Amino acid sequence: MSIALAKDLFWAATLIAPAGPHRVLIASTDGEPICCGGNTYIDADCGIDDLQDTVDLVWVAGVWGWPGQQTAAIESWLARAHDAGSLIGAAGTATTLVASAGILDGRLATTYPQAAAAFVEHFPAVNLEPTRALTAAGGVFCAQGINSGADLAVSLIERLHGPRVAASVADDYLVDFHRSYRVTQVEFDAARYHGHADILDVQLWLETHYDHPVQLSRLAAHFSMSPRTLTRRFHSATGELPTEYLTRLRMSVADDLLRNHRLTVSEVARRVGYTNTGAFSDAYLRAWGRRPSAIRTSAKGGNRAGDR
Numbered sequence: 001m002s003i004a005l006a007k008d009l010f011w012a013a014t015l016i017a018p019a020g021p022h023r024v025l026i027a028s029t030d031g032e033p034i035c036c037g038g039n040t041y042i043d044a045d046c047g048i049d050d051l052q053d054t055v056d057l058v059w060v061a062g063v064w065g066w067p068g069q070q071t072a073a074i075e076s077w078l079a080r081a082h083d084a085g086s087l088i089g090a091a092g093t094a095t096t097l098v099a100s101a102g103i104l105d106g107r108l109a110t111t112y113p114q115a116a117a118a119f120v121e122h123f124p125a126v127n128l129e130p131t132r133a134l135t136a137a138g139g140v141f142c143a144q145g146i147n148s149g150a151d152l153a154v155s156l157i158e159r160l161h162g163p164r165v166a167a168s169v170a171d172d173y174l175v176d177f178h179r180s181y182r183v184t185q186v187e188f189d190a191a192r193y194h195g196h197a198d199i200l201d202v203q204l205w206l207e208t209h210y211d212h213p214v215q216l217s218r219l220a221a222h223f224s225m226s227p228r229t230l231t232r233r234f235h236s237a238t239g240e241l242p243t244e245y246l247t248r249l250r251m252s253v254a255d256d257l258l259r260n261h262r263l264t265v266s267e268v269a270r271r272v273g274y275t276n277t278g279a280f281s282d283a284y285l286r287a288w289g290r291r292p293s294a295i296r297t298s299a300k301g302g303n304r305a306g307d308r
Contacts, residue, residue: 002146003042003061009153010059013169017161027051029073037064048077054084056160059153060094066122067100075101085290088140089156091149095142099123107137108239110144129239136252139288150174162260198223199237202230203245210249211273216242251287254280258295265292 007024014022028034031047058081067075078101082088090098095111096119098104105125116130129135133148143152154174158166202223206214219242220230234242250272257268269280284292 006059006153009169009173012173013157013161013165016168017165055086057087057156060090060097062093063097067097071097079103089152091143092145099126103140108135109142110135112145127239196237199234206246207249210246211271214246247283251284254284258292
């Protein structure tokens with residue numbers, strides 16, 4: 001996906017964002033113009049070392065070939081940005097640069113399908129699912145190519161600026177796309193490209209019952225399977241255990257509620273099926289690397305009673 005298209009989408013979003021314009025910058029290793037395919041040059045706004053310690057989102061440009069010594073500085077910076085809480089987005093071959101930074105190790109990812117075999121060889125620690133259009137894991141978001149990359153960009157705009165801004169950008173700039181761009185729908189579309197209708201039924205059931213306690217034994221019985229069979233087949237189709245999928249779903253919904261609604265942490269916990277706010281807070285920390293109270297503070301300007 002073109003870095004110019006990505007910048008246009010994010011820039012358009014900042015113009016109509018309720019909080020006012022944000023800076024959208026193209027950064028190179030040293031601040032110099034970037035030589036792209038076809039001997040095309042793109043001017044950089046700054047070097048990576050000129051950026052603030054924390055940025056809201058880093059969209060990684062695609063690369064030719066495989067990361068090497070020439071990308072070492074970028075990889076190191078990406079790792080620091082991720083550790084500092086920046087969201088990381090990558091489409092197509094850009095996922096190889098993200099993987100080379102080490103922040104996809106042990107996480108679900110996708111990549112440009114023709115590069116999948118080489119990707120596995122270069123990055124065996126990454127849980128690659130090349131048949132998926134989109135993946136989201138630990139604040140790192142991957143897309144296969146141009147179309148799914150546009151989907152991903154709009155879903156990240158929703159994370160930053162809310163659903164109205166995302167829908168407006170999609171309507172104005174992506175006229176050939178007719179999808180719902182809600183964050184949870186876009187993220188979890190990525191886990192539905194497996195072709196197993198019975199497991200898809202389980203996923204859809206979880207996506208409408210995540211706000212209630214879910215026991216594996218009862219879930220399996222509801223779909224006429226043993227817990228062991230359900231676990232095996234679900235993992236084979238999605239790459240996750242049913243409990244992992246449910247937790248990821250709950251955490252994605254919770255993140256949306258925390259960022260875009262005036263709810264306390266305890267209220268959010270109840271809405272995503274947790275009766276214990278402490279257990280919810282711990283699960284959110286494992287998923288996103290921050291306590292939910294920190295998101296409430298930054299998103300809404302202060303804590304309310306019930307935050308933790």
